[in-house]
Amino acid sequence: MSYKSNTERGSYFCAVCGSFFTRKYHVTIHMRTHTGEKPYSCEICGSSFTMKHHVLRHMLTHTGEKPYACEVCGSSFTQKQNMLKHMQTHTGEKQYSCEVCGSSFIEKQNMVKHMQTHTGEKACSCEVCGSSFTTKQSMLQHMRTHTGEKPYSCEVCGSSFTRNHHMLQHKRTHTGEKPYSCEVCDSSFTKRQNMLRHMQAHTGNRPYSCEVCDSSFTLRQSMLRHMQIHTGEKPYSCEICGSSFSRKQHMLQHMQTHT
Template structure:
């Protein structure tokens, strides 16, 4: 009766000798003392785990027997402890009896309210003994400790992958099951993780809760903000073990590592092509599906890649945001500016393993390698001719179609190749951009300058396979070969005489026309 009276009077007549905490009941004080002594007098007969209270040991035994004696009357879910089923019932009733005195947030469980209060107090009572990190919840500290111990107690039943946290393992399991239990109420998109769905919702609401303290830029995800801050601090915490390159984001470092290992873990389900990055395989898939999800708001052209759409938009806005610091030339694409800079630096980071030739662009090195391998992956659909480069094949196709899409604005001459049109324009402007370093002679075409240089070097790289005669120009070697083959491809339209060379045939034609184009200044025409 005395103990019952104390519940009304609030009297607590029993005190802890160690910390002074008061208790209304002696039994409660005795149990409390075990927190100081560490005594756990009740042991599990199955696994040997020890407990301070008998009720805790009895509850623990249910994990071995599988017994769940407390069931929900609404949905039939069963639980090992009575208070757990009472908490569960609140998911049906919506009852939240525990309120925060600071912000009036309500909670179904007292423990959730206590943890919430730590947001206001800033209290983090649990500390890591290794690195000193503090935590508001003991469970978070326990999980954190596994970073130091390497413990991964949760394993996937399908592939055996192990995880530090149970929720990580459950999320991973969805990669096998394809389960996406979280759906966006606006557009219906589904997600395997709740956090991903919450982040996605911000694309609809426009909410960007994480802000950079330096420049004020806002982000939808905290990790994006942290990555952005490194652009200000210059911090690159992730380093490549092979070449010491550093990166601001771990994912970038892992992708970079694949340039050393050659690993391409992502493959296209349609054609089997492999990629080092998952994002690349998504973009590649659009070549099969024809999907172009990014549209220009001005002319409504569609693009498979967002960056291409943004680059296209600059054709409307006239924006040229990338400036060369050396010559002031501007570019709409960063990649074009980077390639341009190599003109100034002379950098050619890509080398041929066979002959050592260096290239400013990787794509040029790949094309060059086909000279050694003999690979010609592009074939003409009309005649079957094969080519090392796609642009060569497209130029060749114009010989079948007769198409000449490039025209001179000055005289109207048309050309099948843009390079031919550019060279032709120089006949009007008189521009000769290619100069001989030895004698200073200038040329409109680079190939002509290269041939001219052989006058000085005496180089004759083209040899006749029959007699061994050498020539500085390939065309001269081709004409010479006709001496051996007897081929005479040029014929006179008047008498049918045939000739090895076109100039020989033109000279012969003058015997029919009587034309004498060459005059002697002393004696007259011949």
């Protein structure tokens, strides 16, 4: 085992990278980041994990069990942290703030990701096409556009998706669930983005402006899509004939002409 004890500090450290830990068990788990060891396997699909509680959490994707329920609306979740995160949509709590512009966020990872819009940092690159991304997760999700992998499947109709939250959003078309409600008129929506877009109709707020023609938009995504009119950018390409499109929806519609 590649660790050493530091009795003066009452801690253990990794002999490979020098990271310190308070418990011997923690450095044992950490070492798996160097060795790649994943000793815990799912009995159903064979996926392997570095920690036992990770495989137990993964098993819930097969059983469909959702042991954590929201006390406000009854929505249920496979993980406690997801339930707590969901609860913040009711309380409106945003405990993480950007030090540069003051924007606040429910999740720390979203705040960290937002900070990169100020620094311009894109630390992760795609090995296939060289596209760069602010987070490893975004890069891995992008890689699926090359591999065609769609690991998340709907249990009702079998439709598959590249991202878990896309699959969860899709499942609401079967259940009719609309967990996001407007505070002004009580209209409800399947997607948080649609609820926020609807809220702008009450406030009239259009915080995102085009730098070229000063058109303003309720959503950043709408502004970026509009900018493609000026830049001529067409980031979505047909894998069969190479035709390119400014919107993913248009590319997918075009793909149907081949199938």
